Amino acid sequence: MNILDYSAKDPAAVLVTATAAEAIDAMISRRMGAAAIVDDKGIVAGIFTERDVLTKVVLSGKDPRKLPVHEVMTVPVLMATRGTGIAEALQVMIDNQHRHLPVVEEDGTLIGMLSIRHVLERKVDELTKQLAESVKA
């Protein structure tokens, strides 16, 4: 199991030229709490999260359909690569109070999105399987 096994491989992602509304639409349709913001080469430029929606958009009085996402995204963004251990990634998320961590190639290209919720769901699946096997044995 590496970090990609715990990640969404087709994460919510929008171009850095998108609006906040487009990023929110992507988050809703993928049922994810964050969208990666990428340039036209797929390189991660920032991350836009539910927390950004709360703190920078919804009470601002600005129309999210007219608000460029790059004005309200979080930068710089903490990221993981294929080689990052899952425990290390989880520790980084907890220490920094982040729920998401984009996973990128060495050149910064987006390849997945790790979320605390996905890690927990996978861990619960694994423990359930172990338990079922221990009952059979």
Next chain:
Amino acid sequence: MNILDYSAKDPAAVLVTATAAEAIDAMISRRMGAAAIVDDKGIVAGIFTERDVLTKVVLSGKDPRKLPVHEVMTVPVLMATRGTGIAEALQVMIDNQHRHLPVVEEDGTLIGMLSIRHVLERKVDELTKQLAESVKA
């Protein structure tokens, strides 16, 4: 360690007569991803989460300062009591894709808010302490 040891004892909470903007303000100032919605006796009537902000408020075109929170809160709300085990509570949150669980007295009065993030932070603290002691030993 019972469920209250893992919960915020003074959670974000607003009256059922509040606006969505007031609930969002409470979530931001407490740095929590959900607010409990309570009646004038403190009994939980619903929960309002970052997900509700995304899916029901921010793209609706409605002004959150004029939108009653009871129109956009989530009901019915899953809850825990003092006697709920932490593992059981975590399982309920994962199974239902909820990140928060209000903790209530038997009569429904709010006494805390459990969040997956708080549970993880406490668990990491415990493991760190155990590790430190095992190194000393």
